Amino acid sequence: MNRTLRIGTRGSALALAQTGAVADALERAGASVEIVTVSTPGDRSAAPIAEIGVGVFTSALREALATREVDIAVHSFKDLPTAADPRLSLAAVPAREDPRDALVARDGLTLGELPVGATVGTGSPRRAAQLKALGLGLEVVPLRGNVDTRLRKVTDGELDAVVLARAGLARLGRLDVITEALDPIQMLPAPAQGALAIECRVDDVDTEHLLQSTLDDQASRAAVAAERAMLAALEAGCSAPVGALAEVVEDLVDDGTTDGRVVLRLSLRGVAATPQNEILRASATGDVTAADQLGRTVAAELLDLGAAVLSGPEA
Numbered sequence: 001m002n003r004t005l006r007i008g009t010r011g012s013a014l015a016l017a018q019t020g021a022v023a024d025a026l027e028r029a030g031a032s033v034e035i036v037t038v039s040t041p042g043d044r045s046a047a048p049i050a051e052i053g054v055g056v057f058t059s060a061l062r063e064a065l066a067t068r069e070v071d072i073a074v075h076s077f078k079d080l081p082t083a084a085d086p087r088l089s090l091a092a093v094p095a096r097e098d099p100r101d102a103l104v105a106r107d108g109l110t111l112g113e114l115p116v117g118a119t120v121g122t123g124s125p126r127r128a129a130q131l132k133a134l135g136l137g138l139e140v141v142p143l144r145g146n147v148d149t150r151l152r153k154v155t156d157g158e159l160d161a162v163v164l165a166r167a168g169l170a171r172l173g174r175l176d177v178i179t180e181a182l183d184p185i186q187m188l189p190a191p192a193q194g195a196l197a198i199e200c201r202v203d204d205v206d207t208e209h210l211l212q213s214t215l216d217d218q219a220s221r222a223a224v225a226a227e228r229a230m231l232a233a234l235e236a237g238c239s240a241p242v243g244a245l246a247e248v249v250e251d252l253v254d255d256g257t258t259d260g261r262v263v264l265r266l267s268l269r270g271v272a273a274t275p276q277n278e279i280l281r282a283s284a285t286g287d288v289t290a291a292d293q294l295g296r297t298v299a300a301e302l303l304d305l306g307a308a309v310l311s312g313p314e315a
């Protein structure tokens, strides 16, 4: 391919960092690329994400791609609505970063070391619900803004701590500020957290092939597919109090030999909070090639437990 591929991205420091890494990988593969910044309503509004709705960061980028303003779109996967866009192809899901949430607290404190009444900033209903469910007496304070703005609340002494995606800090080279990576047992990340979604137009098969062969990671794609199938089956938006984490695990099956045989399986854990802040949990393991089905299975279990009363602000 000798055309220059235009890669669309949001203009935040985080978006530029992750798009830069994608551009580098494509250049190493011999492609010629150019980065194009697309401003999104999510970047222009200071309102809580829960109020401005699904896709605030991603629809403008998808539009720019569909209308041929750009050839490739790089999204934080967790910001993408679960509804597919028939004009676009999810050409690559690169190897995922560590998907955990991270605590950044004053004085190097961990979650368990924060005193009763300590203020913890997060704009995410999912993080808020799981923090409250720990029963530590933490005071969850609404918070929005880019990574730097959120970190400053702690350095300025306005809040005792904030919770952010570890992956965002990793991409910005700010892992040093983390005082605790939160165990998924306490805090399941957002579906697809830490993963990127790289899209191109469905009819642009050359670009699709380049992205797929250069950047796609099958295990990350399967894990994210399971998490998002769970989210979709709960009909919850990206800001709903739903967490999910799928991992490819080795499973030993008895095949009659003394050692048994190791097969790869996909394990999925899900959490949903009811409006009463009751935490519901479910998990299952399935075939790596049946990720969507696994997601629907865990969602069905959550619905059985009472998650039906649950709906995101826009669901």
Ligand SMILES: NCc1[nH]cc(CCC(=O)O)c1CC(=O)O
Pocket: 014, 076, 077, 078, 079, 163, 164, 165, 166, 167, 168, 192, 193, 194, 195, 196
């Ligand atoms: N909704 C904001 C958002 N979207 C993606 C990331 C970064 C991490 C990722 O790629 O999952 C963040 C920041 C955060 O949640 O702290």
